[in-house]
Amino acid sequence: MNSERTVIVTGGAGGLGAATIEAFLAGGWRVVAPVRPGRAAALPGGAVAVDADLSDVADVTAAVSVAAGESGAPLRAVVNLAGAYAGGGLIADTPIEDFERMLTVNLRPTYLVTAAALPHLVAAGGGGIVCVSSRAGVAPFPGAAGYVTAKAAVLAFAGAVAVEYKKAGVRCNTVLPSVIDTPANRRSMPDADFARWVRPDEIAPTILFLASDASAPTTGAQIPVYGQA
Numbered sequence: 425m426n427s428e429r430t431v432i433v434t435g436g437a438g439g440l441g442a443a444t445i446e447a448f449l450a451g452g453w454r455v456v457a458p459v460r461p462g463r464a465a466a467l468p469g470g471a472v473a474v475d476a477d478l479s480d481v482a483d484v485t486a487a488v489s490v491a492a493g494e495s496g497a498p499l500r501a502v503v504n505l506a507g508a509y510a511g512g513g514l515i516a517d518t519p520i521e522d523f524e525r526m527l528t529v530n531l532r533p534t535y536l537v538t539a540a541a542l543p544h545l546v547a548a549g550g551g552g553i554v555c556v557s558s559r560a561g562v563a564p565f566p567g568a569a570g571y572v573t574a575k576a577a578v579l580a581f582a583g584a585v586a587v588e589y590k591k592a593g594v595r596c597n598t599v600l601p602s603v604i605d606t607p608a609n610r611r612s613m614p615d616a617d618f619a620r621w622v623r624p625d626e627i628a629p630t631i632l633f634l635a636s637d638a639s640a641p642t643t644g645a646q647i648p649v650y651g652q653a
Contacts, residue, residue, distance in 0.1 A: 427454035429498060431635060432491040434458060434478055434537055435505030437466035439606035440556070443624035444503060445471050447632045454497040458487035458537075478506050478533035488540040499544045500551040501635035504534040504578075507556065511568045518569060526570030531577045538585060542594065550593025552635040555582040559602045559650060579646060586644035595643035597634045601627055602653035622651030 431448050435441040436457030445468045448455050455471045464473035474490050476483040492499040507530040512518050534555055545551040560568065561575035578598065585596035603609055605621035627649045633639050634647070 427452055427497045429500040430454040430456060430491050430494055431501035431503060432456045432458070432488060432499065432537065432541060433471075433503045433505060434533055435507065435556075436471060437463040438505065439608070440601075440604055440624045440627060441505050442466070442468055443628040444505065444631050447628040448503075448635075451632055451636070453501075454494060456487070456491035458484070478536065479528060481536060484533075484536040484540050488537065488544065491541070492544040498548040499541060500548055502538060502541045502545070502551075502553045503631055503635060504537055504553070504555045506533040506537075507574075509568070509571050511571070513567060515569045523570040523573070526574040527577065530571070530574035531581065534578055535581060538581075538596075542585075542589060545594045546589070546592045551595075552637075552639065553582070553585060553594065553596040554631050554634045555579075555596065555598045556631075557582075557598050557600045557646070559600050559648065561600060562646075582646075583644055590643055595634075595639065597639070597642060597645040597647065599627060599630055599634070599647045599649050602650040605651075620652040622649055622653065626651065 431453050433445055436445050437459050445455050449470045457467050457471045458474045458476035461475045467473055474487045476487040512522055555578050557578045558575040560572045561579050564572040582596045582598045601622055603621045605618055605623045630649055
């Protein structure tokens, strides 16, 4: 397959990541996926794996350089999927370290990858950035203040990118899933009604659309992908 454009996808070794990478590969994109060392085998075949700690500035810069390093397939999109969930007690019972960890794992990679990629997107004439927040970011639930705050911060950050880079032709939109139907979530909530959850392969086409030129008029959008939940 001769790809003429590149997307960098974080969180590619997860359930949503695999479905998203497969969607981009099927659409003819070159996909670069930064993953922690030892996780490359979890990526779909065809993706370019780059060992990286997405909380580390140097690692992120190196990964984005790989994504932008193919002259025949310029970097035209960024998909920020990396993140994690952790619940706990109510706010007064939550250690500040646990609260801050949610910001570190959910917001910091999104910021670092986006910031490193933006000059390349601008130089290529524009492109699409897609961030993944959560329904929790707009509809909080008890016992997860750190996660709720981090996902709301992702929404705010995406809005700032959309405003700052609109004139440069760079769009930034956000998808907000409910509970995603992944093996990890099934293990953690075995008594739930899985049929009500949203599947990764249902979310991936929306991400692909928002990253592509087909969504050129759209920036700053917050798209709910809740399934039946």
